[in-house]
Amino acid sequence: MATLKEVKTKIGAVKKTKQITKAMNMVAASRLRGAQTNMDGFRPYAEKFAEVLGGLSGRAGEETSPLLLPHEEVIKKHIILCTSDRGLCGGFNAHLISKADSFIKEAGEDIEFSVTNFGKKGRDWCRKKQIPIKSEHIEVIGTVIKFNIASTVGKGLIDGFLNGEYDEVYVVYSEFVSMGRQVATIKQLLPIPPMESDEDEAEDQDKPYLAEHICEPSPDELLGELLPRSVYVQLYGALLETSTSEHAARMMAMDNASKACDDMIDNLTLAYNKARQASITAELMDIVGGAEALKG
Amino acid sequence: MAGNITLEVVTPEKVVVSEEVQIAVAPGSLGEFGVLIGHTTFLTTLKTGTIHYTGADGGQKYIFASGGFAEALPDKLTVLAESAEMRRDIDTGRAKSAMERAQKRLEKETEDIDFARAKAALERAIHRIRLAETRQ
Numbered sequence: 001m002a003t004l005k006e007v008k009t010k011i012g013a014v015k016k017t018k019q020i021t022k023a024m025n026m027v028a029a030s031r032l033r034g035a036q037t038n039m040d041g042f043r044p045y046a047e048k049f050a051e052v053l054g055g056l057s058g059r060a061g062e063e064t065s066p067l068l069l070p071h072e073e074v075i076k077k078h079i080i081l082c083t084s085d086r087g088l089c090g091g092f093n094a095h096l097i098s099k100a101d102s103f104i105k106e107a108g109e110d111i112e113f114s115v116t117n118f119g120k121k122g123r124d125w126c127r128k129k130q131i132p133i134k135s136e137h138i139e140v141i142g143t144v145i146k147f148n149i150a151s152t153v154g155k156g157l158i159d160g161f162l163n164g165e166y167d168e169v170y171v172v173y174s175e176f177v178s179m180g181r182q183v184a185t186i187k188q189l190l191p192i193p194p195m196e197s198d199e200d201e202a203e204d205q206d207k208p209y210l211a212e213h214i215c216e217p218s219p220d221e222l223l224g225e226l227l228p229r230s231v232y233v234q235l236y237g238a239l240l241e242t243s244t245s246e247h248a249a250r251m252m253a254m255d256n257a258s259k260a261c262d263d264m265i266d267n268l269t270l271a272y273n274k275a276r277q278a279s280i281t282a283e284l285m286d287i288v289g290g291a292e293a294l295k296g
Numbered sequence: 297m298a299g300n301i302t303l304e305v306v307t308p309e310k311v312v313v314s315e316e317v318q319i320a321v322a323p324g325s326l327g328e329f330g331v332l333i334g335h336t337t338f339l340t341t342l343k344t345g346t347i348h349y350t351g352a353d354g355g356q357k358y359i360f361a362s363g364g365f366a367e368a369l370p371d372k373l374t375v376l377a378e379s380a381e382m383r384r385d386i387d388t389g390r391a392k393s394a395m396e397r398a399q400k401r402l403e404k405e406t407e408d409i410d411f412a413r414a415k416a417a418l419e420r421a422i423h424r425i426r427l428a429e430t431r432q
Contacts, residue, residue, distance in 0.1 A: 045308045
C-alpha cells in the first residue's frame, strides 16, 4: 500500500486536474453559445438562399453552368478538411480524419488527392501522410468565422475546378446534431450536386409563385451569379457546424474528465483513509505491546 | 397605396434589419428600384451600394450592402447580401484602410484576378465611406 504522503499528493494532483478540466468545460460552454448564435444568425440566410436557388434552377431550363457539369475524367479530387486547432476534445478530430482517410482509401490508387486544411490537427495529419496541401487556414475553426473566408476559399475552389486543377471537390466537416452528437460528414461541393431537397414540396409550393417572378437579369444569368455563391454558403455552413461541434465535443470531453476526476478522488480518499487507519492501528499495537512488555 | 411592407436584410452572419417600412429603395444591377406594397414578384441581383428606406414612423434610414440579391413580393422585400450594415455601424477607419490597400494593389497591376478583387474591394470601401460621410 502506498504511503499516506504519496496518496495525499496524488489527491492534490487530481484535484488540480479537475479544476483545469472544469474551467475548460466552462470556457467551451460559453464559446459554444457564441458558435450557436452564429449558426442561428446564418440559418435565415441559408434557408432563403436555398429557396430562391431551388426556384430558379427549376426555371432556368437546360443546365448551362459549367459548375453543374461533372468532368469527364475524374482523376484529381480535392478535399477540404475541417478539424480543430487544438486537442482535448475527445474523438472529434479522430472521427473527422478517419472519415477523410477512408474516403481516400476507397477511391483507390489512381486518384490524386489534394487538400485545403482548416485547423491544425488535420494539417498535421496531412503532413504526416504527405498529402499535398494547397492551402491551410489556422485559427479559423473555433473562432467567430467571417463569411469572407468562405467566399475567398470558395472562389479559389471554383477557379481550380474550372481550369481543371480539380475534378471534384469535397468537404469533410462535423455536422452538429445535438450537444451529445456530432457526426463526421463528407459532402460534395463541386460539381454542384443536383438539388435533392424535397422535390415534391418544391413543385407544390415554390413553382407557382416563383414562376411569376420577373427576373433581372435573365434567370440563367441570375443562376450564374448565384451558383458560385451557393458554394460559399455550403462551405460557410460547414465551417460553422464544425466550429460548433468542436466546442460541444470539448465540453462533453471535459465533462467526462471532470467526472473521472471525481471518481479518482473518491477512490484515493478511500485509500487514504484506509492507510491512515492502518497506521493508527499499527501505532496502537505498538503502544499496547510496549505497555504489556513493561508489565511483564 | 397605403400600408407597409416588411423589409428584411440578411447576411450570412446576422439579420441586419427586419422591420415594417413604407418604402424601400435598392440598387438593382440593372438600375435602382423602389418597392411599395403590392409590388410585383421580382428577383434581381444587386450592385454594391446603398439601400434606403422610410420606416413606419417616417424616418429615413440607410444600409450599405454588397454582393447580394433581392426578392420582392407584394408585401415583402428580402435582401440577401454578403455584407451589409446600417449607416451608423459603418467603420470608417476600416473602410479607409481597405481603400488604401485596394489602391496600392491596383497600382501594382499584377494579375487579372487580383485586379478584379481589388477593384471590388475599392468599390465597397468607397461606397461605405461615401455613405458614412452623409451621417451627422
